[in-house]
Amino acid sequence: MSEYRLEMKGICKSFPGVKALDHAQLRLRPGTVHALMGENGAGKSTLMKCMFGIYKMDEGELYFEGEKVEIGDPMEALNMGIAMVHQELQPIPARTVGENIFLGRYPMKKALGIIPIVDHKKMYEDTAALLKKVRMDFDPKQMLGELSVSQMQSVEIAKAVSANCKVLILDEPTSSLTQNEVEALFRIVEDLKAEGVSIVYISHKMDEILRISDEVTIMRDGQYVGTWESKELTTDLIITKMVGRELTNLYPKRENVPGEVVFEVEDFSSINPKSFRHASFKLRKGEILGVGGLVGAQRTELMEGLFGIRSHTSGTIKYNGKELKINRPKDAIDQGIAMLTEDRRASGILGVLSVADNISVASLNQYLDYGFCLNNKKVEKLVQDNVEKMNIKTPSSKTQIQSLSGGNQQKVLIGRWLANNPDVLILDEPTRGIDVGAKYEIYCIIAELAKQGKSIIMISSEMAELIGMSDRIMVMCDGRVTGFIDGAEATQENIMELATQFE
Amino acid sequence: MNNKKSIPQRILAYLKGNPIVIILTVVCLIVGFTVDNFFSWGNFNNLASNTAVRFLIALGVSGCLITKGTDLSAGRQVGLAACLAGVLLQRADYSGRMFPNMPEMNMVVVLLIILALGAFVGVLNGVIISKLNVPPFIATLGTQTIVYGIALVFTDAQPIGGFKKAYTQFVNGKILPVGDFPGIPYLLIIAVIFGLLFWFMYNKTTHGKYMYAIGGNEVAAEVSGVNTVRSKILIYMTAGIMYALAGYLLAGKAGGATSALGNGYELEAIAGCTIGGVSTTGGIGTVGGILVGVLVFELLKIVLQFLGVNPYYNYIVQGLVIVISVALDIRKYVKKK
Numbered sequence: 149m150s151e152y153r154l155e156m157k158g159i160c161k162s163f164p165g166v167k168a169l170d171h172a173q174l175r176l177r178p179g180t181v182h183a184l185m186g187e188n189g190a191g192k193s194t195l196m197k198c199m200f201g202i203y204k205m206d207e208g209e210l211y212f213e214g215e216k217v218e219i220g221d222p223m224e225a226l227n228m229g230i231a232m233v234h235q236e237l238q239p240i241p242a243r244t245v246g247e248n249i250f251l252g253r254y255p256m257k258k259a260l261g262i263i264p265i266v267d268h269k270k271m272y273e274d275t276a277a278l279l280k281k282v283r284m285d286f287d288p289k290q291m292l293g294e295l296s297v298s299q300m301q302s303v304e305i306a307k308a309v310s311a312n313c314k315v316l317i318l319d320e321p322t323s324s325l326t327q328n329e330v331e332a333l334f335r336i337v338e339d340l341k342a343e344g345v346s347i348v349y350i351s352h353k354m355d356e357i358l359r360i361s362d363e364v365t366i367m368r369d370g371q372y373v374g375t376w377e378s379k380e381l382t383t384d385l386i387i388t389k390m391v392g393r394e395l396t397n398l399y400p401k402r403e404n405v406p407g408e409v410v411f412e413v414e415d416f417s418s419i420n421p422k423s424f425r426h427a428s429f430k431l432r433k434g435e436i437l438g439v440g441g442l443v444g445a446q447r448t449e450l451m452e453g454l455f456g457i458r459s460h461t462s463g464t465i466k467y468n469g470k471e472l473k474i475n476r477p478k479d480a481i482d483q484g485i486a487m488l489t490e491d492r493r494a495s496g497i498l499g500v501l502s503v504a505d506n507i508s509v510a511s512l513n514q515y516l517d518y519g520f521c522l523n524n525k526k527v528e529k530l531v532q533d534n535v536e537k538m539n540i541k542t543p544s545s546k547t548q549i550q551s552l553s554g555g556n557q558q559k560v561l562i563g564r565w566l567a568n569n570p571d572v573l574i575l576d577e578p579t580r581g582i583d584v585g586a587k588y589e590i591y592c593i594i595a596e597l598a599k600q601g602k603s604i605i606m607i608s609s610e611m612a613e614l615i616g617m618s619d620r621i622m623v624m625c626d627g628r629v630t631g632f633i634d635g636a637e638a639t640q641e642n643i644m645e646l647a648t649q650f651e
Numbered sequence: 652m653n654n655k656k657s658i659p660q661r662i663l664a665y666l667k668g669n670p671i672v673i674i675l676t677v678v679c680l681i682v683g684f685t686v687d688n689f690f691s692w693g694n695f696n697n698l699a700s701n702t703a704v705r706f707l708i709a710l711g712v713s714g715c716l717i718t719k720g721t722d723l724s725a726g727r728q729v730g731l732a733a734c735l736a737g738v739l740l741q742r743a744d745y746s747g748r749m750f751p752n753m754p755e756m757n758m759v760v761v762l763l764i765i766l767a768l769g770a771f772v773g774v775l776n777g778v779i780i781s782k783l784n785v786p787p788f789i790a791t792l793g794t795q796t797i798v799y800g801i802a803l804v805f806t807d808a809q810p811i812g813g814f815k816k817a818y819t820q821f822v823n824g825k826i827l828p829v830g831d832f833p834g835i836p837y838l839l840i841i842a843v844i845f846g847l848l849f850w851f852m853y854n855k856t857t858h859g860k861y862m863y864a865i866g867g868n869e870v871a872a873e874v875s876g877v878n879t880v881r882s883k884i885l886i887y888m889t890a891g892i893m894y895a896l897a898g899y900l901l902a903g904k905a906g907g908a909t910s911a912l913g914n915g916y917e918l919e920a921i922a923g924c925t926i927g928g929v930s931t932t933g934g935i936g937t938v939g940g941i942l943v944g945v946l947v948f949e950l951l952k953i954v955l956q957f958l959g960v961n962p963y964y965n966y967i968v969q970g971l972v973i974v975i976s977v978a979l980d981i982r983k984y985v986k987k988k
Contacts, residue, residue: 498867510875
């Protein structure tokens with residue numbers, strides 16, 4: 149028996165135009181948590197998909213418990229004892245927890261001795277046992293759609309555990325969890341580790357990695373950089389190895405000077421009593437107002453309410469002293485407000501359309517000849533200006549936006565809004581799921597916009613980003629604005645204090 | 652960034668991406684050289700006229716498909732428009748006139764009335780879909796049935812004939828006859844004009860761009876300031892107008908109409924669009940592609956007819972062509988493993 153549970157050697161994988169993996173490797177020891185790190189696009193998810201049989205690798209070898217194996221599809225991987233909890237969960241909300249866990253391998257029994265039917269009793273009993281194992285205590289017959297994201301994730305893990313897995317891949321498991329939920333997840337991970345399961349843990353969150361993992365493998369541009377023991381590493385070391393250069397400045401120097409108040413929100417409440425209520429705040433010209441809070445603090449909901457995506461019952465929005473009526477995004481856009489939404493894929497990009505179409509869709513009226521005929525040259529100029537200004541990497545303006553990396557997609561979306569020359573920009577998690585290098589570029593863009601006198605509201609769940617970028621931070625908890633902190637005085641502690649002021 | 656290809660290279664690339672076009676061209680050549688009269692002006696006229704009307708209907712439904720919707724009421728709307736046009740354009744001296752005391756009407760006025768009716772039904776579809784949020788499949792299934800019912804009540808299920816000569820002559824008219832060449836059918840010219848209009852609308856207007864945006868991601872489009880409700884109502888209205896136009900032309904072309912006319916045309920139109928590369932998952936589709944799709948279908952019908960195949964087999968072959976061509980086409984979009 150080999151020292152390693154699983155070994156991947158010299159893995160290469162190309163997609164049209166991109167070499168996603170270039171002799172990547174990974175070695176997993178039994179009973180350890182192995183962190184896999186790298187910028188977005190470094191090939192972590194691709195490597196995992198190769199291991200799990202979703203992708204076929206072009207070159208390379210895979211050894212499982214010392215034996216060379218080939219994994220053709222996820223079913224084979226599962227049978228071998230490799231399980232994966234995907235970055236985006238893919239549950240079936242309208243079926244029960246039990247059915248989701250045993251989907252595709254329902255326990256069967258024979259009715260009348262011959263007709264095979266699903267053994268529901270056994271399925272729900274097994275589910276209850278599994279849920280207990282992952283320290284969850286909800287009803288196996290509950291509809292999955294009624295659970296929270298973290299509970300759904302536990303179900304996914306239970307599903308993996310039920311397959312008696314020896315290798316468990318967790319792809320960004322904590323990206324949408326609250327701190328308590330993260331703790332619960334870590335307890336499950338510790339339990340599994342004690343049982344001898346090898347866990348691959350993919351995450352961007354340094355503190356989590358350093359806390360939970362035993363070993364860290366770092367990848368860059370599809371290549372293997374190295375493997376280290378976690379205790380040898382620090383956040384700075386990891387970042388340096390990930391980007392391949394020293395990052396001296398995580399945040400750009402800001403030269404914006406907040407001026408007079410331009411945007412005022414008063415007593416703003418949602419039609420949903422559980423969502424945001426009685427929110428009031430002011431925004432100055434050229435100011436970056438950070439918005440902090442835990443997941444579920446209704447920050448996104450408040451901003452989407454202001455932008456007309458969600459409905460409100462009461463409250464006023466004043467802009468340059470004038471009261472605005474906003475019922476739909478168009479109303480807000482016409483007043484010079486822009487909003488970069490949180491979920492790029494769900495409400496940002498027009499996936500199958502070109503970069504040019506994506507960047508011009510909110511400002512088409514500017515490129516018309518005679519008031520009705522689109523001038524493609526003007527659109528092309530807009531694209532080229534943005535490509536240069538923001539360093540957008542795209543093969544051409546006709547490329548489908550869905551084939552770009554997350555950071556480049558985000559820059560296109562920022563370009564979409566800047567084309568309208570808005571005065572107030574609401575940015576909801578502008579750097580979520582974006583690699584370190586592109587993050588810095590986006591910070592620079594934000595800082596530059598503020599310097600030009602634009603007022604910026606930036607929701608962020610990353611404390612460091614919030615503290616590093618904001619002139620002022622508004623903190624929310626459970627639908628209410630619980631306080632404001634000056635950017636210079638902000639610390640993780642005083643933000644956390646306001647973020648946890650539950651009633 | 653500049654990857655300009657020569658024209659032969661482009662044609663080659665196009666054919667490579669559209670195997671169904673090659674197959675059909677080869678079939679046509681074989682049939683043309685083995686069967687008499689396939690390459691004849693009469694057959695050309697027949698093909699052009701049939702394709703023209705089907706193309707108008709397909710253009711109408713394409714906007715619905717590109718925005719991830721559909722329009723099952725297309726065929727029945729064609730039928731209702733044909734019946735109404737027929738009734739309003741019967742000769743004053745025709746004995747079976749539905750409204751014997753009605754004065755004869757000008758055919759342009761009637762056309763406008765018909766188009767207004769189409770627009771009305773289309774707006775109704777659009778409102779049900781975008782305001783009441785009924786899924787397009789169900790919404791238009793409902794209106795399909797209602798429209799058919801209206802046509803039945805209105806005509807009492809009786810065939811309508813005895814049209815004014817000016818009407819049938821115009822629809823079957825041709826322009827520029829030279830020698831053996833009998834002239835270009837007006838229907839073909841109308842189809843070309845609307846093809847260009849739609850090309851312009853889809854590529855050069857904000858409405859067209861918004862349509863593709865809605866198909867690409869409706870939520871994102873709304874967030875970007877697109878009035879999706881208005882856009883969708885406009886799209887279904889335009890579709891209704893196209894069906895009405897097609898109905899008006901079809902009744903005149905056939906010299907008669909019944910409430911059964913147009914039955915199944917929506918499926919042919921949707922099939923034509925899909926064969927032509929309009930994606931049912933939204934956001935993708937071109938006027939050129941739609942033309943090719945409709946042409947494939949109509950050519951196929953004529954080829955089968957010339958080969959003397961029992962017409963009952965047509966449906967089987969057409970069904971196979973839909974499945975095979977879309978299966979081939981979709982390979983371009985399916986993510987490569």
